[in-house]
Amino acid sequence: KVEEGTSLSAAIESVRIMPPLALRMLGVGESTGSLEEMLADIAEYFEGEIDARLHLLTTAIEPFIMIFMGVVIGAIIITMYLPIFKIAGAVGG
Secondary structure, three states, X not given: OOOOOOOHHHHHHHHOOOOHHHHHHHHHHHHHOOHHHHHHHHHHHHHXXXXXXXXXXXXXXXXXXXXXXXXXXXXXXXXXXXXXXXXXXXXXX
16 A cells, blocks of 8 residues: 555554554654654554563462462472371371
């Protein structure tokens, strides 16, 4: 569509691969002649958004990982000491 004469922002908008904020920023970059800088700004913005969401996700998952590891370690300790307690009960009884 760009080869046909439409603007880059209009062509990308028709495909719907970018959010509206990025499309508006892209349109401003096209109209002001600073497309390269605007694309860099869009990339920085979305990298920050992804970093924030990944930080939130890892913070939310962290307690579940700790609980899971505690259960696994507890199961390992129980399976190691259970035969020892059975032997001690058999010898003492």
